[in-house]
Amino acid sequence: MPKHILSEEEAERVLNVADVTSALGIRDRAILETFYSTGIRRTEMINLQVHDIDADRGTLMVRQGKGSRDRLIPIGDRALAWIAKYLNEVRHKIVLADDQGTLFLVVTGDAFSPRSLGLMVADYIKRSGVNKSGSCHLFRHTMATLMLENGADVRFVQVMLGHAQLTSTQVYTQVAIRALKEIHTATHPARLERREDVKKIEDSMPNRLLKRVYGKEKQS
Incomplete structure (x- = not known):
């Protein structure tokens, strides 16, 4: 069972910690919004490519997720808006000349490492004052639980999370x-x-x- 789940209000508090008057704050807000909207795993976030986002269709492609499976999932308009702001205002300033297409970059132009991304998200959660521990997976748990509480079918949440077995998703029905x-x-x-x-x-x-x-x- 997930140890902690953010409420809707707590999730918003975490998202609002990012200083969106700065370039890195815009990037971080886009990352947090993407975690919250899609519930993707940390490694899946790190491996996202610019072309994996389809703003017109409102979808995100996860390539080679757990079990080497691809999946196409929806992503919300607000997350897409923050990604667009990051792409328009930030990414071109830090990308290297040899652009590999990775969506979210650190200041050196490289992709995030799992550790650096985890520490970044954990820091925002701590600074929000919600008094719940966790990092990237906390948003995964939160997305799944809130969707179920709001009436989503468990099989739809299974597709969102990329679970091969429904039993892996059903744990969230117990939380909800x-x-x-x-x-x-x-x-x-x-x-x-x-x-x-x-x-x-x-x-x-x-x-x-x-x-x-x-x-x-x-x-x-």
Whole structure:
């Protein structure tokens, strides 16, 4: 089971740490947005090529992922917008003359190493103050869990993550149901006397989950 999962609000806090007034901040925001949107693995991010992004179709091609399998997956408009900003304003300033086509580059014009990318993402998570440990895989866990909470079919999430077996993806259904189990425990007729517990849980729930469970949003 994933040890930590970011809520939607926590994920946004991490994304917003990047200083997008700087070139490297724009690059880092594009990387974080891509992790959040697609849930790809760290090595898959490192190996992305410029031509693997199809902005017109809204897709990202993962080549030779785990098990040497290719997969074509969707990527969100916001992530695409940050990638476009990085390509238009940053990449051409750091790419080497012998451009190998790698999408995300370090300041020397080389591709990220797994360690350097992991440390970069972990630093943003730490600086956000969300008090949850993790790095690139934290966004993978978060993407899968939030999609399932919002009603995505587990088989679609399986394709997104590149899992060969559905059982590998089903672990996230156990994580996604935790919030619903808390509501069931607090609101089932056998527990109706625990109204203060219900109020605490409702207050901690994001509006999207409140609306899904109760058909209502928080009152201001």
